[in-house]
Amino acid sequence: MSTIFSQIVEGEIPARIVYEDETTVAFLDANPLAPGHTLVIPRDEYERLNDVPDDIAADLYDTVHRMVPAVEESVDADATTVAFNNGEAAGQEVLHVHCHIVPRFEGDGGGPIHAIAGDRPDLDDDDLDDIAADIESRA
Numbered sequence: 001m002s003t004i005f006s007q008i009v010e011g012e013i014p015a016r017i018v019y020e021d022e023t024t025v026a027f028l029d030a031n032p033l034a035p036g037h038t039l040v041i042p043r044d045e046y047e048r049l050n051d052v053p054d055d056i057a058a059d060l061y062d063t064v065h066r067m068v069p070a071v072e073e074s075v076d077a078d079a080t081t082v083a084f085n086n087g088e089a090a091g092q093e094v095l096h097v098h099c100h101i102v103p104r105f106e107g108d109g110g111g112p113i114h115a116i117a118g119d120r121p122d123l124d125d126d127d128l129d130d131i132a133a134d135i136e137s138r139a
């Protein structure tokens, strides 16, 4: 079964599309966290960032890069929070990769990305060295 975002790509359900090209589409979030809240997706359905092929990932970033200033200027935002909920444990509800571009305004009452985490882990230098080495070996 295709995701709701694939249905938007196929024109089967309506959306306020603000940009599209061969491989990506951007449209307004239907339940915006702020005016101008925009989603950027690959046309093809990939569940997580980890599943996106390199060339499509580059296209996706290009569209995010294009849309951030367009969105900020459009709603006269002071800043934007740009983020992916990458996986259900991170709060991803629609299993079709999407980047949130959320306009931010001075005094809007929102928090930084750091506010998403629960309790901070207690990691010493050895733990950090091990984690860094392990990630580096996989990059």
Ligand code: AMP
Pocket: 004, 013, 015, 028, 029, 030, 031, 032, 084, 085, 091, 092, 093, 094, 095
């Ligand atoms: P996430 O929790 O990262 O999966 O976010 C999914 C986002 O998709 C939410 O912000 C929803 O408001 C948004 N959304 C769900 N259905 C639609 C739709 N039909 N058109 C536009 N945005 C949608």
